[in-house]
Amino acid sequence: MQDWISMPLVGFPLVASIVLLVFVSNADESMRKRLSDPIRMACLVFSLVLLGITTGMFYQYFGNVSWEGISFNTYEFTHRYNWIESLGIHWTVGLDALSFPMVWLTTFLLPVTIIATWNEKNGAVYFPIVLAMGGALIGVFVALDLFMFYVFWELTLIPMFFLILKWGGKDRKYASQKFFIYTFTASVVMLLGLITLYFFQDPVHPLNYAGSMTGRTFDIPTITQHALMENSNGNWYLGANIQKILFAMLMLGFLVKLPAVPFHTWLPDAHVQAPTGGSMLLAGVMLKMGAYGMFRLPVSLFPHALQYFQLVLMVIGMVSLVWGAIVCLGQTNLKKMVAYSSVSHMGVILIGIATMQPMGWAAALFMMFAHGIISPMLFAVCGAFKHHYHSMEIGAMRGMAKHSPWLATSMMFAWMASLGLPLLAGFVAELMMLIALWYFLAAEGWSVFWMVGPALVLAITAGYYLWSMQRTIFEGGDETQPPASLHGEPVPDIANPEKLAMILLAFFTILFGVMPWIALDMMHDWTIQIFEGLILPVLGGFSGGA
Amino acid sequence: MIDPALVSGLSALMFVIGLGGAFTRKNAIIVLMCIELMLNAANMQFAAAAVHHGDTTGWVYTLFAIAIAASEVAIGLAIFLAVYGQHETISLDDVDVLKN
């Protein structure tokens, strides 16, 4: 077992980027220009190394871990170092079938992002920041210590903040601050929840890895184990009332990050203003942090509360799903539309979680993964519009397909993938969500009208996507109508790096659409594991399925 | 000899007068005097307490307090002078370049 392999995943990108940044920071303008090429190359190589590591992990080249059959609350590639002993804080990393796909996704999106934004201005600073972003994101997913988890959770804000602030659009000043403050506010409430949870541990029979000063631990596996023990002996871990409160406090942080209506308004602003690379990482991975956190903490620790809040979650999910889609119809800005479509898709995840069915959870996990591949492509396309046409207004141009076949094709592909065309990644998740939802409704005797939301959205999504395509790349007669923002210059097609990025994303979208089992099997296995390891022992004959 | 209780009562009166004066009067000098009044109230209290407890440290405290008061006045006047040099007034209400 090469356990150490999980360490460089976090440390390497962060250290590398900090080194590069310090190195760059006292170079003058001309020097930076000269530096930007080698640094870009270096960042690409680093990220490819990371991708190699995770892919190696998957193909059992490292540590030959089979990603199936990992029982609930056991982790591979685990590491534990003392960090702040007095508080029971350890540097604990580990992977299971829940976090591994996310980690792989991050390491996959890093090089793609770098390639897609190959010609970003001030690259000597930009690419290291992207790398740092990746490191922070990976940290969130591999952290098995509440403190470490929270630290990385907040750490992701800083690079993203600078990406938006320095490389963003016109209102980037407002958007970046809103993004930071909004998500930070939610997560500090979550922090208080975590600390309260921390101190509700039993100090009389202290757990492993407890702090010398506090007698409690931040160690997630230990806490989960303890919670499982407490939960499965009939009564609620920490008692019903406290559990509900803590569940709500944690959920707030995750729902804002997801984001779910009505906590979503930071997203459109952030997305519209963020640079392409920022949007790709933001939509691709950062939103998934919310869903990941839900599975990792509230679901794993407080199944009773999950069941208690099932209806609430279902409602929020439905509202996000429908509201996001309908708002999309009313958008005239390409990127804003795509941003709201993300809100809608995150609703799918929430519904999947709320069904409390292995199938629904697998659907949620696969949606996290699929959307993580598709949405970057969506934003890459939007970025290409911004970059080449200087305009993202739907209807500001016509017949772009004539001059930019590549861009048109990528757009068509991404749009189709996002509206859930079969044999593309998104469809599998949506199908499973529908089935799980219906099964749940039928078994629970809930009203059938819960299906109206998803049904409506299936049509609406197609509606706004086709509408936007018709009014950008199609029509236009024999002489296409390029956007006024081009000022009559010849209409360019996307550059080669962008083409490469598009092809990569498209390839994986098809791959996971045609052969979903590559990723789905491990997710399916994890959902079965958590269900049989946690939900059934704890909730036994609960009415969450039949 | 006088009953210490009376003295401390008087000191309380002085203290209240001093505190009241401190935020009613405009002129910095007079405010400073009010502050002196409060300090002296404390001194009387110390003295009274010293008598009451028959404990000499009380007198020591008084002496120290007087010294403090003296140095305070010195500093205060010096600052007021500087203020006057810059603002041509030492009326607390009119010296308000810094606000909000």
Add this chain to the structure above:
Amino acid sequence: MASTESAPLVHSEWMQFAPLIILLPMIAFAVILFLGRVFNGHPFWKKNLKEGGLIALPVMGASLILSLLLISEFLKGNSGVDQVFEQIAWINTGIWNGGSTTEPVSFGFGIYVDHVTVMLLFVASFLCLLINMFSIGYMNTDPINDNRNHRFYAEFVLFCAGMLGMVLADSFLWLFIFWEIMGLCSYLLIGFYYERPSAASAAKKAFLTTRIGDVFLMIGLVMLWDLFGSLDYAVVFATENIDAVAASSAGTLQWALGLMFIGAVGKSAQFPLHVWLPDAMEGPTPVSALIHAATMVNAGLYLVARMFPFFGAESLHGDLDDLAFIIASVGGITAVMAAAIAFVQMDLKKVLAYSTMSQLAYIFTGLGCAMYLANTLDWHHDSDAHYIVVVAFGAALFHLFNHAMAKGMLFMASGSVIHEVHHAHHHLHHHDDHGDGHDENHHDDDFDAQSMENMGGLASKMPITATAMLVGSASIMGLPLIGGFWSKEGIIANAWRVAQDDPRFLFPAMCVLLGAAMTGFYMSRMWFKTFAGKPNNEVAAHVGPTNIWIKTPLFILTFVTLSSIIFAGMGFTHWASDTEYSFLSEKNLLDGILYEMEHAFANSDPFFFILTYVAIFMGAVLGPGLAMALYGGKLAEGEEAKPWMRPVIALSAWANKRFHFDNTAIRESTLATALENRLYIDEYYDKAMVNIVAGFSNKVAEADTEVIDGTIKAIESGSQSLSTVVRSMTTGSARDYILMVAVGTLAIFLFIWGVA
């Protein structure tokens, strides 16, 4: 039903190649797209490979051959169901059904062959090949398509893959998946001329309308899964499973099937989701021929036909007749409505589009009736009832077959007409061969090559095309002995048979009967306006014959259509749904033909005897006669039609002279204008879209920014103003500070006073 009894698997070396039928075109898609991107404009690519046309052709040929092999194997083995190769586990997941453990769920892909499959598999692969041929002659000779044909062929083969996949798939899930792929290709091909706003919006309309149907289909599938725990035909059609479901929740099953039927309605352009089909004619003619006449629109029928086992199930006896009625009457409405709209269309392809809708409606009615019979009659034991059911179902499927062949041919023929008229127009008006400067003045004149106003008297100029048109029209009309006659009569007869024991069905029965006459009218109207009489303008006078790529498929299809009686004799009218009356099972060909003959013309049952002749009269005499009277006429002097067309033209001329009357009053009646405006249905839909959907979504978007985000902004600005208030208390006067200190002191004092 019999076909679900697990029969011995047919194992042959050919069967394992069955997936290639789908895979080859899929690969061809990638190849053509790639080569097209690379070699675009290269002379070899353009001339010798026809921009991919000649890559697609062999591929389609191969999949036709493979399909034929598969079919022959199937017929030899003669087994009801055949799981050709083991499933690929596609989605693995799990559910918890209240037990002590979770149970795994899996969705797989496999290939499934039964009679319905075989029928449609043949139709699809055969027509794909022919139309591929045709498009080489059609697309590559029109300069507007230069350097973009590779897109056409790529999407074309992808479509074929989708169609064949849908037919071969072994589960409703994969049927849906390929169904969607077809939808995508239809979208892409309708929007082939994406630069034309009309084409772009037509494509969008097609996708959205079918998508609405698909939503219901998807929900129907989900419900079906919930009932059966699987979507594989093998599981779903298993009698014991059906019995289990029938026992517990027959009503739910009917709902599920009903929702799936809505999907079929969307795909097959039935009322009320029919609006997209006429607009779809914006696509190139081969597309209209293949997708919107011959194959994709049959997917809906295929889906409904797939439901037959439920209707036929003994345990569901009498549970699903409402649904059967709905299916039949949707068909009935559409049949009449479409035919009526076809009356007033001037656009050649639009006429054909509406006739497609109307004919598909016939098939729906036929299926509906067959379903009803299967569901209500005790056909598992009573052999007469059995025979009735089988024939009813067979008639519907046979009409599907005939219609596909005939309509494919008609579209290709119309395509060749348009093509030639187009050329003639250009030869006349812009005296340049198709070369530089062609594209510029391609659209700028308002000459409409598709309008029948610009045709007339073409019978002599393009004999093959005219013949094909004639035969095709006759087949659609149900002219005795020709093509569609055999199946159409069956459908009408079955409709009335059902109407006898369930009065509700009088409505569809009347519709189909009336429809027969209307079909007769509008089809012959189309033919006479196009081919008979004098040329309407000098463009029509200068039309020349068409090229070989176009002629060949027309030629082949003409004979297929004419020899429909032979298929009928082979037992196509009832083999398709059952083994007992299988292909050449008990009768040899001649007996079969004779049997069909006497069954058609000398029916023992007086009611059906009369009905037959009424139908024949309406479809073959009344409708065409009216059309002749209005639009018939001799050819211009010196023009000689081929001998087999002369009598028709002569007859029409006579009728025209003898019975001609002025129909302007009718043409200007409000009904006629309503029909010209497609009964205003599209307008209503557009209004709904614009006013309700768009308006609502704008309101919601507003609410999103104003209310939800507004709250956030309000909090922010509120705290700002609060901050100013707070800071204003720092007045800057030291007195106030001292006052505050005093107040604080007092507060503490009072607090302590309270404590002590």
Add this chain to the structure above:
Amino acid sequence: MSNLTTVEAFGDGFVSALCPELMLFAGLLLLIIVPNIGKGTFRIPGTQIRLPWLMGGTRFKFTSDPRLPAWIASITLGGAFLNVLYVFSQGLERVVIVSESGKELLLINGFSRIFEMIFFGALALAAFSSMNRLQVKGTGSKVSEQELYNNRRQADFYILMVTCALGMSVVALAQDLFVLFIGLELASFSTYVLVAFLKESKVGVESGMKYFIVGSVASGVGLYGLSMLYLWAGSLQFSVLATAFAESGTTALPLIGIGFVLVGFGFKVSAAPFHFAAPDAYAGAISPVAGVLATASKAMGMLGLVRMLLIVAAPESSDGSAVWLGCLGAMAAITMTWGNLAALGSDNPKRMLAYSSVAHAGYMLAALTAVGAWNWDATVSGDAGAAAVAVMTALLFHLVVLVAFKLGAFLVLSILESEGGASRLSSLGGLAKREPLLAVAMFIFMISLAGVPPMAGFLSKLLVIMGIVRIAVGDMGAEIADGGVYVLADMHWVWWLALLMVINSAISVFYYLRVVVVMFFDEPEEGREGPLPSGWQVRLAILACVVTTLFVGIAGDALIRLCEMAAQSLNYSW
């Protein structure tokens, strides 16, 4: 904990025990003498003979060097700081210094020492970075270079700094309330003058006056409170007061006395409603001095509060929680909210920092409140002594790291100030372009103040919240494990202080980020595009702050243990 050794004043062991303070004395003397060494002579009366006596007159090149006093002060303070650190590393012994009459005057233990560390560290940094701070023109000063270069004036500045340090260390060590008060006054007087030091500028003197006059009123009230306590107990020894309080604590007289003393310290920690002078003072004073006010002087006030509330008015009254709990809790809530709200709209970075330090005072008061509640419910509080220690640890930790990033922020401002004013937010504009590293440093300070990981500020805030929550939750966990059922209302209400704190820190992000945005986004003011005035000392100081902030934030365990030790050394009286 080593056992307590008693040392007579000026007896043996006195010097070793008070080594840092004596170093300060020495430094003070040097500061007074050395800059005045010159060719001064005096004539023997009645003769013409002039004897050189090296005092006054035209001074030597070396002694007239304007940097000399700064060096002396910095070395003195730094030496004191290092000395304290050394003592800690040696495992300090607790020494109490008594008068002949056996009165406890000064107590040296971990608790007092760690505060001395804070004082000396902050002052040393301030002095060191002021070295090239005073050389250039102060804000809007009308004086000539030469006059500013006159190192007598320099000497005054640093003398005041050292006396300030001396006073503060007395406060740290004092065991007699009056001795503490003397130290407090000594320190305050020095800060009054330091704030008003730039007497050539309107704002300078004005801020000085306001700070002085409000401060004197507060200390007047405090002194009167002292007198009342004396009247009540007959002594101001902490030990005596504590025992007396334990017997008859809840009578009006001592409580009112304590309340009044509270006012005196409340002003020092700038707790609402005694904080009003603070923003003006910070805005008017030169930035290093403002930094000292925000860190050292605040720590001094906090120290006084701790002594007063936890030693004297130890929370052992009948219901288990201290009498002053509600009072302090309310004060904490108001203070933190007030500070954050005020800072939200403030356009002057120095005022903004001032208000933010008010908010931080609120956080610390919240922690103090939690200590007051440590044994609020015997059934669930469990080993709350440890809990109280935890909160004290958090408090100390916060005070220590505050020096790093609060003072650091002020030092960054001081560079801008010496270049041409830092009283507008826009003066930070384009700092990222002008000096990237400085901007990054400021960014680190800002997010550390906001409490964003992985900075020291996050860890300190986390510790405080953890302490409060721990007190509030007590041993409910254990009880629940034994089948107990609890609801949110069963937690002590200080938990809501934690929530308020969390929300406040969310609000605070807004104005800290605004600074960052201005630095990295806006263009510099016109005429300020060029590079900033050089001066390695201040930059070195800032670097030290950055390193501390990051290091403590990432690996704070050692410091936490140090603070824990100090906190435990406090609770001998519990």
